[in-house]
Amino acid sequence: MHNATTEQCSSAISNRRQKSLSEWALLSVALAEPKLVAQVDAAGMELLGCLAGGGTLLVAGNGGSAAIASHVAAELVGKCIFDRSPLPAINLGESLSAVTAVANDYGYEEIFARGVRAHGRTGDVLLAMSTSGSSRNILRALDVAHARNLLTIALTGERGRDLAERADHLLVAPSQETPRIQEVHMLWAHMWCEAVDSVCAS
Numbered sequence: 001m002h003n004a005t006t007e008q009c010s011s012a013i014s015n016r017r018q019k020s021l022s023e024w025a026l027l028s029v030a031l032a033e034p035k036l037v038a039q040v041d042a043a044g045m046e047l048l049g050c051l052a053g054g055g056t057l058l059v060a061g062n063g064g065s066a067a068i069a070s071h072v073a074a075e076l077v078g079k080c081i082f083d084r085s086p087l088p089a090i091n092l093g094e095s096l097s098a099v100t101a102v103a104n105d106y107g108y109e110e111i112f113a114r115g116v117r118a119h120g121r122t123g124d125v126l127l128a129m130s131t132s133g134s135s136r137n138i139l140r141a142l143d144v145a146h147a148r149n150l151l152t153i154a155l156t157g158e159r160g161r162d163l164a165e166r167a168d169h170l171l172v173a174p175s176q177e178t179p180r181i182q183e184v185h186m187l188w189a190h191m192w193c194e195a196v197d198s199v200c201a202s
Contacts, residue, residue, distance in 0.1 A: 068186050
């Protein structure tokens, strides 16, 4: 702990808790803004329609977003809140062997794009997450998905607004803080997974 005292640790935790809660108090208001709500609902409707129609969800992200991608795929292959038949969902970064093979042979920027070419078909959905909006492997994946007629949904933060030209649906978490952006992305994804369960279990 780098010789940190108990008091220092307690103060750090308290400060971060207060900061996070304050940021979420502001986020909860911003997330209810009608235009953003409509955008999130529109993306969710198309995602749900794809899955209900037999399509596959491909999910991609780096770092913390890779963990969210894995979480989302697991919610659909398993279940979120209601029991139902499993749904096809793939985290394109799940296989360490595939990621390192593609990165080694073709470059790291191709790790998700090659997965889209391998698994994506017309009518499927690519859900791509980049907190910065500038991850080259995410940009490549979106371009390949567009060329293959997949529906594309991009989740980013306030610095990633330029992604609008690369995705059918661009959803911008109203924050520049990476932890808050990823938490918003997880919130949206959970909301969609719960909706999928509600429809597909009925």
